[in-house]
Amino acid sequence: MSDIKRSSRKIFIGSLVIGGDSPVAVQSMAATQTQDLEETARQIEILEQAGADVIRIAVDNEADVVALETLRKKFPNPIFSVDLQENYRLAPKVAPLVNKIRYNPGHLYHLDKDKSILQKVEFIVDAARSYNCAIRIGVNCGSIDPEYKEKFKEDQIEGMVRCAVDHCKILDDLNFTNYCVSLKDSDFDKVIDANRRFAKERPDVPLHLGVTEAGLPPEGVIKTRIAFEQLISAGIGDTIRVSLTLPNEQKGEEIAVGREILKDIEQGRFRSVPKNFLDGINIIACPSCSRVENDKFVDLAQEVRQITKYAESHKITIAVMGCRVNGPGETDDADLGLWCGPLKVNLKKGTEALGAYSYDEILSRLKLELDLIISSRVNLKKGTEALGSYSYEEILGELKRELDLIISTRIGQEPIAK
Numbered sequence: 001m002s003d004i005k006r007s008s009r010k011i012f013i014g015s016l017v018i019g020g021d022s023p024v025a026v027q028s029m030a031a032t033q034t035q036d037l038e039e040t041a042r043q044i045e046i047l048e049q050a051g052a053d054v055i056r057i058a059v060d061n062e063a064d065v066v067a068l069e070t071l072r073k074k075f076p077n078p079i080f081s082v083d084l085q086e087n088y089r090l091a092p093k094v095a096p097l098v099n100k101i102r103y104n105p106g107h108l109y110h111l112d113k114d115k116s117i118l119q120k121v122e123f124i125v126d127a128a129r130s131y132n133c134a135i136r137i138g139v140n141c142g143s144i145d146p147e148y149k150e151k152f153k154e155d156q157i158e159g160m161v162r163c164a165v166d167h168c169k170i171l172d173d174l175n176f177t178n179y180c181v182s183l184k185d186s187d188f189d190k191v192i193d194a195n196r197r198f199a200k201e202r203p204d205v206p207l208h209l210g211v212t213e214a215g216l217p218p219e220g221v222i223k224t225r226i227a228f229e230q231l232i233s234a235g236i237g238d239t240i241r242v243s244l245t246l247p248n249e250q251k252g253e254e255i256a257v258g259r260e261i262l263k264d265i266e267q268g269r270f271r272s273v274p275k276n277f278l279d280g281i282n283i284i285a286c287p288s289c290s291r292v293e294n295d296k297f298v299d300l301a302q303e304v305r306q307i308t309k310y311a312e313s314h315k316i317t318i319a320v321m322g323c324r325v326n327g328p329g330e331t332d333d334a335d336l337g338l339w340c341g342p343l344k345v346n347l348k349k350g351t352e353a354l355g356a357y358s359y360d361e362i363l364s365r366l367k368l369e370l371d372l373i374i375s376s377r378v379n380l381k382k383g384t385e386a387l388g389s390y391s392y393e394e395i396l397g398e399l400k401r402e403l404d405l406i407i408s409t410r411i412g413q414e415p416i417a418k
């Protein structure tokens with residue numbers, strides 16, 4: 001990429017090389033249930049046509065492995081990567097069918113509690129090595145390894161970085177070097193910070209970049225662009241995914257948007273962020289995957305945006321997640337969170353569960369809670385201009401910030417005394 005220098009080493013994902021001076025690879029993931037062969041094959045076709053360098057497929061159980069086998073026969077050429085969710089024991093079964101395996105250190109706890117993390121990672125590495133697969137150590141802020149979460153309570157980002165660095169050391173000690181790392185969050189500032197800290201410590205390890213749950217376009221695109229512009233222009237990042245909440249037929253847009261961002265960065269075109277971006281309501285939504293519990297999820301995310309438009313000047317975060325696996329954890333930091341089950345949508349306020357509601361009821365219940373939050377806030381104004389509403393914890397800091405701004409403007413306007 002032009003003048004941008006990266007110091008990562010090269011790794012091999014089938015015939016694709018990432019790292020070093022290789023082009024930044026663009027990937028996406030099938031959003032369908034893997035066992036739905038017709039729909040998943042359609043997703044693969046869409047992503048292939050869009051020019052995806054890597055197509056990711058989620059595998060959770062033996063039936064998914066059987067489906068993957070069928071899909072591989074139908075599509076022998078694309079670079080496939082499997083996201084092993086909780087079931088690390090499937091590694092030897094999926095490795096012969098794919099080119100890369102991703103494991104999440106935060107999910108290694110769920111099975112075989114009598115085995116150590118080291119034993120489980122060694123098991124995955126053995127499978128990858130036997131079939132010439134690459135590995136991605138995928139750390140997510142929303143599902144961080146409990147040990148690191150507890151140890152780094154005051155600095156979540158450091159917890160992510162330490163977890164990633166420690167897992168790199170495990171793979172290094174096992175003499176396995178064909179791996180990359182990702183450190184993701186739905187907050188682009190955290191993504192930038194985590195990847196910078198990691199790259200400083202392990203510049204040799206290729207990084208896969210992404211802002212998880214970036215949400216609906218155009219906000220999801222802007223959040224992702226901010227993170228990629230900061231990191232890739234500094235030589236950090238070897239492969240990317242733009243995670244957008246889109247109907248399945250439009251999944252190819254993730255690839256097109258990723259390529260557009262890369263081209264802009266390469267040509268030094270940095271897009272400015274719209275004024276007041278995320279100063280008001282912030283809707284985060286997962287990009288959906290095979291785990292989505294109800295096909296209504298994407299519509300629900302779009303409807304949440306529609307019905308909350310009246311509250312757009314209020315600094316409130318609403319998270320909309322597609323499944324029970326990551327939904328409960330990934331909504332903890334939002335003011336209001338929704339995660340989908342097959343028939344009901346679960347509503348949360350921060351970490352507090354408020355109940356489960358049918359897909360028909362949920363929007364009115366959400367609006368009720370949103371109104372309650374808004375009514376409990378303090379509105380801040382500057383003259384006749386509304387500056388937004390803030391919680392009682394936030395208002396004093398915000399007031400001071402505005403006051404400092406006014407004072408600095410006035411000092412700047414004072415005539416110089418002779």
Ligand code: SF4
Pocket residue numbers: 286287288289290291292293321322323324325326327330
């Ligand atoms: S929250 Fe669930 S459905 Fe959404 S992308 Fe994550 S795993 Fe998939």
